[in-house]
Amino acid sequence: MNSWKSWNVCLLAVVLLSGCTTEPQESDVDTSRPTEFGYQTTPRTVRLQEGKAAYEFYCIGCHGENGLGDGPAARMLNPAPRNFQKAKFKFISTRFAELPTDEDLFRTISTGLRGSSMPSWGHLPAQTRWALVEYIKTFSDIWKRPPTPSIPFVTDPYVEMKDKSEAIKRGEVAYHGFFSCWNCHPAYVSEEKISEYSQELGGPPRSGLRDNLNQSAIKKDEEDKTIFAPDFLRDYVKAGTSVDILYRSIAAGITGTAMPTWIDAAASGPEDEEGNKLVTQADIWAIAYYVQDLIKKREVMISPDDIVVRTNREMRIGESGMEYTAELPVVATEEFIEDE
Numbered sequence: 298m299n300s301w302k303s304w305n306v307c308l309l310a311v312v313l314l315s316g317c318t319t320e321p322q323e324s325d326v327d328t329s330r331p332t333e334f335g336y337q338t339t340p341r342t343v344r345l346q347e348g349k350a351a352y353e354f355y356c357i358g359c360h361g362e363n364g365l366g367d368g369p370a371a372r373m374l375n376p377a378p379r380n381f382q383k384a385k386f387k388f389i390s391t392r393f394a395e396l397p398t399d400e401d402l403f404r405t406i407s408t409g410l411r412g413s414s415m416p417s418w419g420h421l422p423a424q425t426r427w428a429l430v431e432y433i434k435t436f437s438d439i440w441k442r443p444p445t446p447s448i449p450f451v452t453d454p455y456v457e458m459k460d461k462s463e464a465i466k467r468g469e470v471a472y473h474g475f476f477s478c479w480n481c482h483p484a485y486v487s488e489e490k491i492s493e494y495s496q497e498l499g500g501p502p503r504s505g506l507r508d509n510l511n512q513s514a515i516k517k518d519e520e521d522k523t524i525f526a527p528d529f530l531r532d533y534v535k536a537g538t539s540v541d542i543l544y545r546s547i548a549a550g551i552t553g554t555a556m557p558t559w560i561d562a563a564a565s566g567p568e569d570e571e572g573n574k575l576v577t578q579a580d581i582w583a584i585a586y587y588v589q590d591l592i593k594k595r596e597v598m599i600s601p602d603d604i605v606v607r608t609n610r611e612m613r614i615g616e617s618g619m620e621y622t623a624e625l626p627v628v629a630t631e632e633f634i635e636d637e
């Protein structure tokens with residue numbers, strides 16, 4: 298090939314490559330995003346600058362300079378701060394292992410994660426929190442994927458009912474029957490009852506279930522750290538305790554842990570002989586009311602002032618599963634049902 302030809306090829310390649318990688322123009326208006334505080338019209342580079350500055354001031358100590366979850370404090374934390382390069386997020390409204398929506402990240406940054414070391418940043422201006430969302434997404438190319446749809450928020454059949462006992466009862470049946478949440482979370486009824494509930498929802502009789510059925514199972518998380526599925530009578534739930542949030546956590550699942558998406562399983566659940574559905578997506582609302590009811594009954598095992606000991610309650614992993622090393626005294630129930 299003579300030299301002018303190869304020059305032309307080079308030039309073509311440069312033009313094509315730069316065409317492929319051209320960033321959106323600064324003046325681009327992104328209409329998919331919230332308009333709060335003019336967020337939508339602020340040029341992306343300005344938002345990223347603000348996000349970077351806030352990140353390096355508030356987040357870097359735990360999440361690390363490059364978002365690897367390896368800040369100086371990380372060594373002491375379990376669960377570990379999220380690794381933003383892996384881009385696996387737990388409290389999402391999309392399906393298991395999918396990327397969250399911007400609103401999901403914004404909500405978690407705003408509320409924090411109770412019982413973990415992730416603080417609430419709700420005191421920062423909304424514009425700064427949106428800028429943080431934008432900046433976090435620069436740590437991984439996974440964000441170049443097209444966005445995935447959120448799970449359906451089916452109508453809550455119990456929302457108008459003043460007395461939620463019907464929802465709670467149905468939730469108890471669904472939790473222990475078809476959905477078998479006791480595979481990881483504790484069972485709150487006897488093995489015989491579980492078998493009865495299973496058959497009521499078109500499943501098999503049940504017996505010989507796992508050891509320590511009334512305690513949480515031990516699992517490993519994404520960072521290979523030991524994690525417990527919360528016991529709703531004892532432990533914190535992280536994302537919040539309103540039924541809407543519980544519905545979302547249960548329906549979508551919790552990426553990076555063992556907890557799967559339930560909304561699709563519920564849609565293709567069993568039917569009776571006449572073709573009536575024995576399980577529906579609306580049952581996830583019933584489970585959310587049931588779980589919230591358990592949380593309301595939660596007894597604080599030690600003084601609420603002693604929060605550090607409370608979140609790291611004394612336990613060890615014995616031969617037969619999780620064992621509590623100390624029977625901690627029970628004090629008054631702490632009221633913490635938010636958003637109500």
Ligand code: HEC
Nearest residue numbers: 355356359376377378379386387388405413414415418429
């Ligand atoms: C004191 C340590 C600490 C600081 C400071 C901190 N985080 Fe976190 N963050 C954590 C921990 C720990 C987790 C993981 C919690 C878990 O997995 O339960 C987390 C998780 C997250 C998640 C993941 C949420 C999900 O759905 O998986 C996001 C997003 C996040 N942090 C954003 C931020 C931002 C933005 C800042 C700064 C404004 C910040 N964090 C500051 C400790 C911290």
Ligand code: HEC
Nearest residue numbers: 476478480481516525526534535536537546547554555556
């Ligand atoms: C295969 C194991 C597994 C199954 C089955 C499972 N979960 Fe979980 N679940 C977990 C783990 C592990 C966590 C802890 C996640 C964390 O703290 O990061 C969790 C957390 C939760 C949370 C707390 C979310 C928060 O904000 O902290 C709720 C609520 C929940 N599960 C409800 C359910 C319900 C209801 C079912 C049955 C429909 C279910 N889970 C089935 C493993 C499981």
